[in-house]
Amino acid sequence: GENVEQHPSTLSVQEGDSAVIKCTYSDSASNYFPWYKQELGKRPQLIIDIRSNVGEKKDQRIAVTLNKTAKHFSLHITETQPEDSAVYFCAATGFQKLVFGTGTRLLVSP
Amino acid sequence: KAGVTQTPRYLIKTRGQQVTLSCSPISGHRSVSWYQQTPGQGLQFLFEYFSETQRNKGNFPGRFSGRQFSNSRSEMNVSTLELGDSALYLCASGTSGRWDTQYFGPGTRLTVL
Numbered sequence: 001g002e003n004v005e006q007h008p009s010t011l012s013v014q015e016g017d018s019a020v021i022k023c024t025y026s027d028s029a030s031n032y033f034p035w036y037k038q039e040l041g042k043r044p045q046l047i048i049d050i051r052s053n054v055g056e057k058k059d060q061r062i063a064v065t066l067n068k069t070a071k072h073f074s075l076h077i078t079e080t081q082p083e084d085s086a087v088y089f090c091a092a093t094g095f096q097k098l099v100f101g102t103g104t105r106l107l108v109s110p
Numbered sequence: 111k112a113g114v115t116q117t118p119r120y121l122i123k124t125r126g127q128q129v130t131l132s133c134s135p136i137s138g139h140r141s142v143s144w145y146q147q148t149p150g151q152g153l154q155f156l157f158e159y160f161s162e163t164q165r166n167k168g169n170f171p172g173r174f175s176g177r178q179f180s181n182s183r184s185e186m187n188v189s190t191l192e193l194g195d196s197a198l199y200l201c202a203s204g205t206s207g208r209w210d211t212q213y214f215g216p217g218t219r220l221t222v223l
Contacts, residue, residue: 034211043200043214044153089153097166098143098212100153 002027004092006101014109019080021104023090024072030092033066033073038103039086047088048075080108112137114203114215122221128189131218135182135203141165142184143212144176147198156199159184188220196222 003026013019025033034049050057050064050073057064061080066073073092077084085108090101115134123129135142144156155168159178176186182203188195198219202212 032210036214043216046211046213049211091153097155097158097168099155100145102152 002030002092002097002099004090004099004101006090006104008104009102010105010107012107012109013080015080015082017080019077019084019106019108021075021088021090021106022072023074023092023101024070025092025099026071027092028068028071032093032098033064034091034098035064035075036089036091037086038089044089077106080106082108082110084108114201114213116199116201116215116218118218119216120219120221122223123191124223125191125193127191128187129191129220130185130187131199131201131220133184133186133201133203133215135184135201136213139203139205139213140182141204141210141212142178142182143202143204144184144186145200145202146170147200147217148196153200156186191222193222196220 006023031052035047036044037047038044048059048062048064050066061078063076087103087105089103091098117132141160143158146154156170157176158166162178173189178184198217200214200217202214204210204212
């Protein structure tokens with residue numbers, strides 16, 4: 001079945017720096033890759049997603065890139081702010097179900 | 111539109127008991143998926159329902175079951191609770207396509223003593 005690996009598990013940056021989180025997936029048939037942000041005690045919130053027919057997608061300070069050949073996709077956050085501090089999960093479709101990575105705890109220090 | 115709602119929000123049970131959790135999807139959404147979230151295992155897929163039919167199932171024992179009603183509301187049941195079932199149970203709803211955007215509910219925090 002599908003397996004999604006996510007790195008790093010924790011990431012500490014200074015306010016204003018960029019943050020990059022990387023995920024790899026195993027099922028070459030996967031075609032949908034969402035990213036979720038989960039703040040402490042809250043539900044996961046979709047922040048951006050990308051489909052396999054697109055290589056890159058941007059939404060203000062957030063961007064996601066997809067390399068289907070290498071089977072990896074990345075989340076890029078520019079000009080980080082303290083409110084970006086949260087756990088971020090990547091996910092990929094695998095055999096008709098969504099498989100999540102293990103999460104990255106991002107800490108943005110003022 | 112109102113978001114995904116889950117009841118109850120918190121639940122404390124003892125080993126051997128059973129529990130039923132409820133999820134109401136966003137109006138118009140026909141797909142409901144359930145996930146178990148634990149610190150050690152992350153988000154694990156339990157099952158997905160679409161139009162009252164289980165469309166997919168994760169790797170959980172038969173003690174975990176679910177169903178979906180004609181109004182798309184879904185319930186999941188865990189029988190013979192074990193300590194390891196303590197977790198946050200999240201449901202997510204989507205429209206109709208396979209793996210369109212999913213929106214999560216606030217979760218039910220289950221503690222098994």
